[in-house]
Amino acid sequence: MGLLNPTRFGVIGTEPHIQYNFSHPKGLKTMTGVVEVNDVAAREIQRGSLHVFAQNILSVRATNGEWVEVRHGEETLGYGFYSRLSSIPVKIFSRNEGNPEEVIFRRLEGLWREKRRLYSESFRWVFAEGDLLPGLIIDVFGDVAAFRVNVFGLEQFKEQIADFIVEMGVENVVERNDFTAREREGLPKKKGVIRGRKYRTQIEEGSVSFVVDVLHGQKTGFYLDQRENRIFSERFSDAEKVLDVYSYTGGFGIHLGKDGAEVHFVELGKDVINLLRANMKLNNIHGRILPGDAIDVLKGLLRRGEKYDVISLDPPALVKGRGNLEAAKKAYFLVNRLAIKLLRSGGILLTSSCSQPITPKEFLGIVRGAALKEGRRIRLVGGIRSQSGDHTYYPPHPETSYLKHIVAVVE
Ligand SMILES: C[S@@+](CC[C@H](N)C(=O)[O-])C[C@H]1O[C@@H](n2cnc3c(N)ncnc32)[C@H](O)[C@@H]1O
Numbered sequence: 001m002g003l004l005n006p007t008r009f010g011v012i013g014t015e016p017h018i019q020y021n022f023s024h025p026k027g028l029k030t031m032t033g034v035v036e037v038n039d040v041a042a043r044e045i046q047r048g049s050l051h052v053f054a055q056n057i058l059s060v061r062a063t064n065g066e067w068v069e070v071r072h073g074e075e076t077l078g079y080g081f082y083s084r085l086s087s088i089p090v091k092i093f094s095r096n097e098g099n100p101e102e103v104i105f106r107r108l109e110g111l112w113r114e115k116r117r118l119y120s121e122s123f124r125w126v127f128a129e130g131d132l133l134p135g136l137i138i139d140v141f142g143d144v145a146a147f148r149v150n151v152f153g154l155e156q157f158k159e160q161i162a163d164f165i166v167e168m169g170v171e172n173v174v175e176r177n178d179f180t181a182r183e184r185e186g187l188p189k190k191k192g193v194i195r196g197r198k199y200r201t202q203i204e205e206g207s208v209s210f211v212v213d214v215l216h217g218q219k220t221g222f223y224l225d226q227r228e229n230r231i232f233s234e235r236f237s238d239a240e241k242v243l244d245v246y247s248y249t250g251g252f253g254i255h256l257g258k259d260g261a262e263v264h265f266v267e268l269g270k271d272v273i274n275l276l277r278a279n280m281k282l283n284n285i286h287g288r289i290l291p292g293d294a295i296d297v298l299k300g301l302l303r304r305g306e307k308y309d310v311i312s313l314d315p316p317a318l319v320k321g322r323g324n325l326e327a328a329k330k331a332y333f334l335v336n337r338l339a340i341k342l343l344r345s346g347g348i349l350l351t352s353s354c355s356q357p358i359t360p361k362e363f364l365g366i367v368r369g370a371a372l373k374e375g376r377r378i379r380l381v382g383g384i385r386s387q388s389g390d391h392t393y394y395p396p397h398p399e400t401s402y403l404k405h406i407v408a409v410v411e
Helices: 039-046 100-118 152-167 180-185 224-236 251-256 270-282 294-303 322-342 360-373
Strands: 004-006 020-022 032-037 057-061 067-072 075-082 090-094 122-127 136-141 144-149 172-177 190-195 200-205 208-213 241-245 262-267 286-291 308-313 343-353 378-380 404-410
Touching: 032 039, 032 075, 039 067, 039 075, 067 090, 075 100, 075 152, 090 100, 100 122, 100 152, 122 224, 136 152, 144 152, 152 172, 152 190, 200 224, 208 251, 208 270, 224 251, 224 308, 224 343, 224 404, 241 251, 241 294, 241 322, 251 262, 251 308, 262 270, 262 294, 270 286, 294 322, 308 322, 322 343, 322 360, 343 360, 360 378, 360 404
Parallel strands: 032 067, 144 172, 241 262, 241 308, 262 286, 308 343
Antiparallel strands: 004 020, 032 057, 067 075, 075 090, 122 136, 136 144, 172 190, 200 208, 343 404, 378 404
């Protein structure tokens, strides 16, 4: 492919020990521009931040998308890509390495080994800032991978990244650049299969299997961040009746129903119902789908006097920006309160929030408050759980820690 000359290819199922010889790619920019920053940015970068905000930039000698050296006086603070349109015009990719190909592909190779140590088949190979590759997400689902790019300068490496994914043994590569945030970088929305042909695959998780549609599903097709919490939920599969609210393609309900519980799935998205049905069939799940808005469906179930042994709540991020934080907290409170009402005494509530601005302590406060309002008490099984290990948390970027998951016995 001209960019990398692997002396040995890595294949899923073997542990690759790849040595790459880096050569200059044909047609790719290898110029290095310069961005000078103020004391504030210098301090933040020295503390580990990968973001240089527009207001902290003193001067720019670079074209849009160019690899730049970030300087503070005579000192080089790091290297990254320059995005002219962004409110974060420089994303730092490296502290001391000045060649973008070396930085990107050595890191991809290292992360492959690191993530494969955690998970063998399906995993988040790259979690953007969490893995020190800002703006890049790569998810692997067995023989199909999906990637998203959200940094202008990184876009020019897209084809090489796709080739690299194939070299690591994942034959089918889907581009899922169909998200709005790309517009802030001046990048167009795009999606499609760009290597191989396949976009639908089957993965194993704990004791169950899922069909994943990487091309048409939400985000990159499947919520890998909840994997460990879903596997943990199997401990409650001795239940008789389960409610999986905001179920997507069946995530929690499939695990909870694996030993014969009757599972009711609540989901608004019409486009996911077929996959949900396919996953129910694949795992012999006994139950039904209750389509519609979660709040309306839960109120309807209460009116009918339904009761459940286990309820999972996994709403989409209800906080959309600073403006609706209080409204979002009220929405979490309401849905948790309705679920608690529907739980039998001693029932299990599995409740999640992927809204980053809500802290774990605040989320626990909301769930506790909802229980107290109903005159119920909760006891937590374990602490407040978080996202799967492949969604690496990089402390200088608090946004890389976002998921809260509480397993509570509701008395
Ligand atoms: C974070 S995902 C759930 C992921 C799932 N628990 C899993 O493990 O795969 C949230 C789901 O809620 C659905 N949803 C969004 N708004 C909803 C609403 N008002 N009522 C019901 N479902 C909704 C979305 O379509 C999406 O499938």
